[in-house]
Amino acid sequence: MTAAAPSRDTQLHPLSRRVMHWTNALAILVMIASGWRIYDYYPALPLNFGFPYYLTLGGDTTVTEAINNEDGLANALAWHFGAMWVLVLNLLLYVAVGITSGHFRRDFLPLAPRDVLRDFTAALRFKLDHRLGEYNAVQKLFYWGVLAAILVTILSGLSIWKPAQLKELTWLFGGYEFARVVHFFGMAAIVGFLVIHIALTLLVPKTLVAMILGRVSNPPHSQKGERR
Amino acid sequence: MIRPSLERNRLAHAIERRVFLNRTLSLGALTLLTGCDITDQDEVQSVLKWMSRWNDRAQALLFRRDALAPTFAEKDVVHDFRYNAFFPAADAPVLTAADYHLELSGLIENKRPWSIDELHALPQQSQITRHVCVEGWSMIGKWGGARFAAFLQRVGADLSAKYVGFQCADGYYGSIDMATALHPQTIMAFTFADETLPVKFGYPFKMRIPTKLGFKNPKWVTTIYVTNRMPGGFWEDRGYNWFSGS
Numbered sequence: 319m320t321a322a323a324p325s326r327d328t329q330l331h332p333l334s335r336r337v338m339h340w341t342n343a344l345a346i347l348v349m350i351a352s353g354w355r356i357y358d359y360y361p362a363l364p365l366n367f368g369f370p371y372y373l374t375l376g377g378d379t380t381v382t383e384a385i386n387n388e389d390g391l392a393n394a395l396a397w398h399f400g401a402m403w404v405l406v407l408n409l410l411l412y413v414a415v416g417i418t419s420g421h422f423r424r425d426f427l428p429l430a431p432r433d434v435l436r437d438f439t440a441a442l443r444f445k446l447d448h449r450l451g452e453y454n455a456v457q458k459l460f461y462w463g464v465l466a467a468i469l470v471t472i473l474s475g476l477s478i479w480k481p482a483q484l485k486e487l488t489w490l491f492g493g494y495e496f497a498r499v500v501h502f503f504g505m506a507a508i509v510g511f512l513v514i515h516i517a518l519t520l521l522v523p524k525t526l527v528a529m530i531l532g533r534v535s536n537p538p539h540s541q542k543g544e545r546r
Numbered sequence: 547m548i549r550p551s552l553e554r555n556r557l558a559h560a561i562e563r564r565v566f567l568n569r570t571l572s573l574g575a576l577t578l579l580t581g582c583d584i585t586d587q588d589e590v591q592s593v594l595k596w597m598s599r600w601n602d603r604a605q606a607l608l609f610r611r612d613a614l615a616p617t618f619a620e621k622d623v624v625h626d627f628r629y630n631a632f633f634p635a636a637d638a639p640v641l642t643a644a645d646y647h648l649e650l651s652g653l654i655e656n657k658r659p660w661s662i663d664e665l666h667a668l669p670q671q672s673q674i675t676r677h678v679c680v681e682g683w684s685m686i687g688k689w690g691g692a693r694f695a696a697f698l699q700r701v702g703a704d705l706s707a708k709y710v711g712f713q714c715a716d717g718y719y720g721s722i723d724m725a726t727a728l729h730p731q732t733i734m735a736f737t738f739a740d741e742t743l744p745v746k747f748g749y750p751f752k753m754r755i756p757t758k759l760g761f762k763n764p765k766w767v768t769t770i771y772v773t774n775r776m777p778g779g780f781w782e783d784r785g786y787n788w789f790s791g792s
Contacts, residue, residue: 360682381586382785391681392785393594399787400597481678482615482757482792483608489616494676494684 328535329450329528335421338412339529345405346468346508348397351375353505355394362498399479406472429458448522450536464511471504598787605789606723615731615756615792618674624685625739627747630760631716632780635746639715639766646750652711652771655702662750666736668692668700673731675756677763678792680781689754690737695728703772711777712753713769720764720779722755723789731756734767759790 331339355374361367376382376394383389416422433455440446441456448454453461477488477497491497519526528534629635647659672690698705705728711721726732735754736743743749748765755763761781771777782788 356682360679362682377586385586385591386784388781388784388786392781395680395787396594396598396785399601400594403597403600480608480792481676483610483613485613485616494678498682 327450328533329525331528331532333532334415335412336529336532338408338415341404341408342412345401345408346512348375348401349405350505350509352394352397352401355390356398357502359391362495362502402472402475405468409468409472425453426458426461429455429462434459448525450524450528450534460511460514464508464515467504467507467511471501471508474498474501474504601787602789605791606725609723609725609757609791611725611729615675618676618686620674620688622686623674623688623739627685627687627738628683629746630679631718631765633716638746640745641715641750641766641768643750646768648767649713649769650701650771651769652773653704653707654770654772657701665692665734665751668697668734670736671733672737672740673733673754673756675731675754677756677760679760680786680790688739689733689735690740691733691735691751691754693730694732694734694753695730697734698727698772707772708774709772709777711771711773712764712767713771714764715766715768718764718766718780719777720762720782721777721788722753722758722762726755726757726791729755729757757791759792761786762790 351373352375354369355371355376358368358371358374371379374394375397376390379390382393386392437446437455441454446454446456473487474491474497477484477491478494478501481488481494481497488494488497491500524534524536631638643662646662648661648665649659650657669692670690671693672688674686674688676684676686678684698710703710705724708724709721710724710727711719713719722732732753732755734751735748736751738744738747743751748767751767752765753763753767762779776788779786779788782790
């Protein structure tokens with residue numbers, strides 16, 4: 319083991335990144351839960367499928383019925399179009415900081431297909447070690463993937479929100495009806511990412527500590543460190 | 547006359563609101579006890595309302611006065627069009643040409659009521675556009691009627707006022723911003739799919755505003771008024787976003 323090894327096995331998250339991460343997490347959860355309620359009112363897919371009511375956001379329908387004589391869609395929409403601003407502004411800030419600070423270049427690049435294949439097969443054989451502070455190629459691909467999914471979901475969402483004012487965008491997504499389908503699958507991709515993201519966090523809980531406290535290290539001469 | 551009915555409506559509304567408020571308080575307490583959904587808390591509701599006002603302003607900025615909503619071909623028109631209101635189609639108000647008069651009120655110079663024949667005599671235009679419902683469904687339909695901007699000009703409406711409000715025979719009410727009222731595709735629709743507008747779709751006329759969501763297109767309109775005081779609307783007063791542009 320070289321002297322440099324311990325310092326490399328450290329995960330650092332500056333305060334700005336942590337704040338943006340949790341802001342994003344909250345906004346995404348609100349968008350998903352309220353979006354599920356909205357979906358249930360008129361499903362975009364021709365399937366006999368709806369999201370269970372208790373997983374959706376928009377208030378207790380008996381209460382909204384009593385307050386507003388309305389069975390809960392208005393609330394879900396209010397949540398959705400409120401959280402949308404938080405999501406978009408936070409994301410723009412994150413991308414701006416990510417580019418200017420070098421976070422994207424340092425942590426998400428380079429990304430070669432060969433490395434992805436290598437790390438992916440290693441992961442399947444449970445031979446892929448997690449080194450704190452350094453993302454493997456599969457991880458990098460995942461972060462780019464979820465960023466792309468969020469972008470597509472936001473853009474298709476805008477085209478559903480404004481099929482007249484942003485008709486060029488709506489046209490790009492194949493028209494109003496198809497844009498709803500795109501929006502749904504964008505959400506599904508984000509949910510898919512979340513499932514894996516959270517599962518891996520549970521496997522390596524220190525990453526969660528780092529995203530809360532800002533810094534976490536593996537002990538310099540740990541078993542894991544030796545194996546590398 | 548419109549005045550008394552507006553007044554009545556407002557009073558009924560105030561009472562309704564008070565009743566709801568009382569229920570809110572008791573239900574709010576119940577919610578706290580049962581640890582129910584956060585959405586129903588008053589603080590959360592006021593933040594959501596504030597965001598909705600913000601979205602009204604954002605949408606007004608996004609609104610392009612001369613940009614047309616997408617139009618479609620005859621073959622895209624849905625003929626089995628969906629009926630949508632807060633009551634069944636059988637209960638739709640039946641207005642007769644002989645008795646009907648469109649009342650005008652507010653910041654309008656010439657408040658003389660209009661008969662159906664007079665309305666039909668206005669220059670007509672038609673459009674094939676997508677009706678987008680706030681619930682998510684949409685349908686392409688064909689509507690024909692008079693350009694609303696021309697009508698407003700004709701009756702000497704104050705075009706610098708902020709809002710145009712509508713009262714309907716079924717008790718429904720709504721309002722739109724003046725910019726949308728003057729949009730070239732905003733029409734008083736007298737026909738649907740080249741036929742006289744059916745009773746269930748708003749005979750004698752409905753507002754057809756393809757730059758707004760469906761619920762901003764009132765049917766069975768009996769009164770039009772121009773005002774600078776935000777009139778709200780039936781669904782808007784039940785938590786839906788006021789601008790609701792598309």
